[in-house]
Amino acid sequence: MTSPLPFDSxxxxxxxxxxxxxxxxxxxxxxxxxxxxMAAEKAFRSFDQFHAGTRFDSWIFRICRTVWIDTIRSRSxxxxxxxxxxxxxxxxxxxxxxxxxxxxxxxxxxxxxxLPEEQREVIALILVDGFGYREAAEILxxxxxxxxxxxxxxxxALLTLLGEGG
Amino acid sequence: xxxxxxFYAWLDGELxxxxxxxxxxxxxxxPELQARAEQHRRVAAQLRGAFDPVLQQPVPAPRFGSADVxxxxxxxxxRDERRSxxxxxxxxxxxxxxxxxxxxxxxxxNRSAAPVESREGMLVAAASLDQALDSQLASAGNQDAIRVxxxxxxxxxxxCRSFSGAAGSGLAxxxxxxxxxxxxxxxTAQGDYRMAAxxxxxxxxxxxxxxxxxxxxxxxxxxxxxxDWR
Numbered sequence: 001m002t003s004p005l006p007f008d009s010x011x012x013x014x015x016x017x018x019x020x021x022x023x024x025x026x027x028x029x030x031x032x033x034x035x036x037x038m039a040a041e042k043a044f045r046s047f048d049q050f051h052a053g054t055r056f057d058s059w060i061f062r063i064c065r066t067v068w069i070d071t072i073r074s075r076s077x078x079x080x081x082x083x084x085x086x087x088x089x090x091x092x093x094x095x096x097x098x099x100x101x102x103x104x105x106x107x108x109x110x111x112x113x114x115l116p117e118e119q120r121e122v123i124a125l126i127l128v129d130g131f132g133y134r135e136a137a138e139i140l141x142x143x144x145x146x147x148x149x150x151x152x153x154x155x156x157a158l159l160t161l162l163g164e165g166g
Numbered sequence: 167x168x169x170x171x172x173f174y175a176w177l178d179g180e181l182x183x184x185x186x187x188x189x190x191x192x193x194x195x196x197p198e199l200q201a202r203a204e205q206h207r208r209v210a211a212q213l214r215g216a217f218d219p220v221l222q223q224p225v226p227a228p229r230f231g232s233a234d235v236x237x238x239x240x241x242x243x244x245r246d247e248r249r250s251x252x253x254x255x256x257x258x259x260x261x262x263x264x265x266x267x268x269x270x271x272x273x274x275x276n277r278s279a280a281p282v283e284s285r286e287g288m289l290v291a292a293a294s295l296d297q298a299l300d301s302q303l304a305s306a307g308n309q310d311a312i313r314v315x316x317x318x319x320x321x322x323x324x325x326c327r328s329f330s331g332a333a334g335s336g337l338a339x340x341x342x343x344x345x346x347x348x349x350x351x352x353x354t355a356q357g358d359y360r361m362a363a364x365x366x367x368x369x370x371x372x373x374x375x376x377x378x379x380x381x382x383x384x385x386x387x388x389x390x391x392x393x394d395w396r
Contacts, residue, residue: 008229015227020220037228044230104284108216126178127210128217133180148171155174158209 007047010056011040017129021061023105024112024124025068035072039064055135062139065121073117103162111161119154122147127155168192168199177203281312281331282347289347291338299327299338299345300395303387316373317382317390325395328373335369337376340395348376 011018019036026032043050043060050059103111112120125136126147133151137144168189175181176189193199281295291299298312315328315335326339326348334352338345349372382390390396 008227008231011230012227015225016221016223019223019225020217023217023220033225040228040230103212103216105216105219108213111213123213127213133175133178148175152170152174155206155209158213159205162209162212 007044011043011060014057014060015040017057018060018064021064021124021129022068023109024128025065025121026072026109027113028109031072031075035064035068038071039067042067058131058135058139061125061129061131062141065139107162111158114161115154115157119150119157122150123154123158126151173199173202174206177206282350288341289350290341291345291347295329295331295338296345298329301391303384303391316377317387318373318377319379320376321378323378325390326373326376328369330366330369335366337369337372339376343394348372 015036018039019032022032022035022039023029026035039060043063046063050056112123115123121140122136125131125139126133131139133144133147137147140147172181172189173193176186176193181189193203281291281293282289283292284290290296295312298314302312302314304314304317312329312331315330317325317327320326320339324339324341326337327345328337329335334350336350337348339348340346349369351366351368
């Protein structure tokens, strides 16, 4: 090895963003924490496939999304019937004033969950994380035109979900 | 009418040169488009802002170093155990709405006096709970809504206190002038039976994990209070 533990230092640099991406995809905090952890483990095991000189963040976000599709998502679906009513109810129980412009994490996660997955992941990458369209297209392995139209639809839906549309 | 995708691409800074200028000029001359741009910028900013607390949570990145797969597995099962006892990361993460809605909401009816609040992504004691942790001695044996149980120092040297109320129990540790909530456990009431909250095995496990040395006795507790729990 040329430098000590390059994986750990790459991971540490991107870790807060990776967790945020997991929170934007997942149904709840427990799933999100598991997702980020599992993505990190999978990336560590596949680190020899990472091409030096390319973006580590794009690479590990792509892994995270794959883990999401392969494992956590199906787990969430199985248990999805347990929570939604309660979660919806909690939106009305926010102890901070509903008139404040800021929305909290719980409300944002619920809104994201209501988006179709293909829109949610695009919103998570571009609006939440700030990836460009091209990087998002590469991470999701889709043409830019597809990314752009999913983003447009997701945005319109968010306006309504976050209370701006009505 | 402008093409939606073109408009959004401009909004996201994805257009360059002439194309960007053209759209900018059209938006500048159209109050409706301006309002729309403003609305979408605001929603995007709100969404980003809502996820900010995740970036700020002090959750260290896993380190792999020379770790092998077996280690990772055992770490995961440890984590799962912690998770079943609602360890800190999960709680801190969902601080704002969910935690308060589910457990803290049960501590009191009056939500403006909720005993647990989220500040900067951390759960902290507030109102009656903050007061009880600040001033109440376990040895007082009073009948208050919130009772303080054990007081001890954790491995960082901070003072922690366990507490319980009708709705459940938890652990708070001193941080600056306040109390960070390190764990909250809903009561396990079933039918007429309600476990004495202080006996919750999940709380006991958390205390066990955090305690360094012995719990304070009555004299140590009193003198710690006199020194403002430092």
